[in-house]
Amino acid sequence: MKFAVATQDGQTVATHGGRARLFLIFEAEAGQEPRRTGRLELGEEAILHRHGDGGPHPIDQVQAVVAGTSGQGFINHMRRRGIEPVVTGESDPATAIKDWFAGTVKPAAPAEHPHEHHD
Numbered sequence: 001m002k003f004a005v006a007t008q009d010g011q012t013v014a015t016h017g018g019r020a021r022l023f024l025i026f027e028a029e030a031g032q033e034p035r036r037t038g039r040l041e042l043g044e045e046a047i048l049h050r051h052g053d054g055g056p057h058p059i060d061q062v063q064a065v066v067a068g069t070s071g072q073g074f075i076n077h078m079r080r081r082g083i084e085p086v087v088t089g090e091s092d093p094a095t096a097i098k099d100w101f102a103g104t105v106k107p108a109a110p111a112e113h114p115h116e117h118h119d
Contacts, residue, residue, distance in 0.1 A: 017067025
């Protein structure tokens, strides 16, 4: 299974998945250590907050997206694309993925955005 983990620094899980421009790509299966297999860098026009649901997107290569404190709009967009949104308070990407398989995802802080989301 392929995961995209939103990040700002290339090492930790970033908040607000819809605004992320960098994702670490992992392949993982239950009971196995997640393997980092690449990265996905998005241009400003391709960030998920702007792209919406229409048309193909580079994120479509994964089955799950991991981010922290993402709002309901991000969650809805991912689900409509057929991608499992994983919103977590965990900062380590591999641990967040293992937590998802174990059903023990750490709760993320509530999303606080000064704007409306359109889903």
